[in-house]
Amino acid sequence: MADLSFDTTLHVRDHCLCLHAQRAARALARCFDDAFRPLGLTNGQFSLLMSLNRPEPPSLGSVASLLAMDRTTLTAALKPLARRGLLKVTVDQEDRRGRRLALTAKGRKLLARAVPIWRAKHAELDTQLEDPESLRQGLRALTAT
DSSP, X not given: OOOOOHHHHXXXXXXXXXXXXXXXXXXXXXXXXXXXXXXXXXXXXHHHHHHTOSSSOOBHHHXXXXXXXXXXXXXXXXXXXXXXXXXXXXXXXXXXXXXXXXXXXXXXXXXXXXXXXXXXXXXXXXXXXXXXXXXXXXXXXXXXX
């Protein structure tokens, strides 16, 4: 049987990348949720809307992949934004089974108001980190696999 001493618990607490990444993700989510609250957005909604800011409306699958979400979760996340008139979901003309996602003019306007908030919050956070670019590179490397 494995050693399950309290020292093992402390070792896992201090070394577990998953635990630290989850805790950091929750702290960042709260930070950005607070920043976007005056616009009626969450950090997840900001990321979703930003993922639609492309020259051509992306497919539901490509957005799900970018955001590391399954299609069902993404579909649920789209509904309140569509009800607010921030995005529209249309049938993919090349594959009638698929869906394309596009920002509306209202969505673009709200996203344009959110970007300065995002930039300011990132500038603030970057001052709290020793090497924010290395952190970003490390996180991208982990998600690339």
